[in-house]
Amino acid sequence: MSEYEGLLKMIQQGNFMKTQNLVKALLNQGKSPDEIIQKGIVVALDIVGRQFSAGECYIPEMLVAARASQKGLDILSPLLGKMRFKPKGEVVIGTVRGDLHEIGKNIVAMMLKGSGFRVIDLGFDIPPEKFVKALKIENAQILAMSCLLTTTMKSMENTMDALREAGLYGKVKVMIGGPPTTDDFAKEIGADFRGKDAYEGVEQAKRFAS
Numbered sequence: 001m002s003e004y005e006g007l008l009k010m011i012q013q014g015n016f017m018k019t020q021n022l023v024k025a026l027l028n029q030g031k032s033p034d035e036i037i038q039k040g041i042v043v044a045l046d047i048v049g050r051q052f053s054a055g056e057c058y059i060p061e062m063l064v065a066a067r068a069s070q071k072g073l074d075i076l077s078p079l080l081g082k083m084r085f086k087p088k089g090e091v092v093i094g095t096v097r098g099d100l101h102e103i104g105k106n107i108v109a110m111m112l113k114g115s116g117f118r119v120i121d122l123g124f125d126i127p128p129e130k131f132v133k134a135l136k137i138e139n140a141q142i143l144a145m146s147c148l149l150t151t152t153m154k155s156m157e158n159t160m161d162a163l164r165e166a167g168l169y170g171k172v173k174v175m176i177g178g179p180p181t182t183d184d185f186a187k188e189i190g191a192d193f194r195g196k197d198a199y200e201g202v203e204q205a206k207r208f209a210s
């Protein structure tokens with residue numbers, strides 16, 4: 001039995017307490033926060049997603065699994081590195097309008113923070129004008145947008161239009177991510193980069209900042 005088996009089960013069952021205890025136990029065994037995210041949290045949610053597609057579970061099950069995952073992430077977040085004295089840059093991040101999925105976005109935000117960026121996390125269901133406002137107020141150099149629904153890809157395009165209208169297009173570097181997005185889609189809407197996971201997002205943010 002894999003050492004992540006228990007954690008996968010507890011996330012799927014939405015058991016907050018046991019999820020947190022198992023995350024702590026894995027840390028005590030010397031596992032890194034990155035590995036626990038990749039082999040535990042991401043895998044558990046993938047299983048739940050496939051069960052949902054197959055009609056073997058429903059929205060309440062997805063929701064409790066998401067909440068348990070977030071509880072696990074709450075423990076890992078402070079361990080992903082403390083902010084350096086001077087941030088590498090400022091990143092505004094959020095899940096686009098109409099989309100309530102936030103776990104992937106939270107992981108990207110956590111990893112960016114851990115890599116020394118100041119991250120302004122707007123949350124989920126974020127309308128274009130809110131992204132624009134935050135970029136201006138925070139004087140941020142990077143915008144990171146997430147979406148999980150095919151239908152909310154349109155909101156990414158609308159946000160790019162809002163950047164153009166606000167005169168920010170070309171001044172702010174834009175990266176997008178989430179399973180329905182592709183490199184071609186990024187090109188089509190004028191985003192600078194599409195990352196398939198948090199690691200790619202962080203590496204690109206470093207390139208943007210250098």
Ligand code: B12
Pocket residue numbers: 042045046047048049050052053059060062063065066067098099100101102103104105107108144145146147148149150151175176177178179180194195196197198199200201202
């Ligand atoms: C949990 C979940 C929910 C939860 C979300 C709770 C929350 N607080 O986030 C709830 C129950 C609310 C939910 C609702 C719905 N969901 Co849902 N959900 C999921 C599920 C199971 C997991 C998503 C997740 O967190 N994955 C784990 C994270 C870590 O992965 P990730 O988001 O992909 O992020 C990684 C990368 O993509 C990347 N990344 C993500 N964003 C970004 C951004 C940047 C800049 C970069 C560089 C990288 C990056 O890095 C991340 C980490 O490496 C998925 C299935 C799945 N396998 O993904 C379905 C899924 C996304 N949901 C789906 C659907 C259909 C829905 C609903 C429409 C269901 C309904 N009928 O009501 C609603 C929509 C609500 C809305 N308006 O948004 C479909 C989407 C199909 C589609 N392509 O459109 C999926 C794929 C399930 C399925 N197989 O059908 N859902």
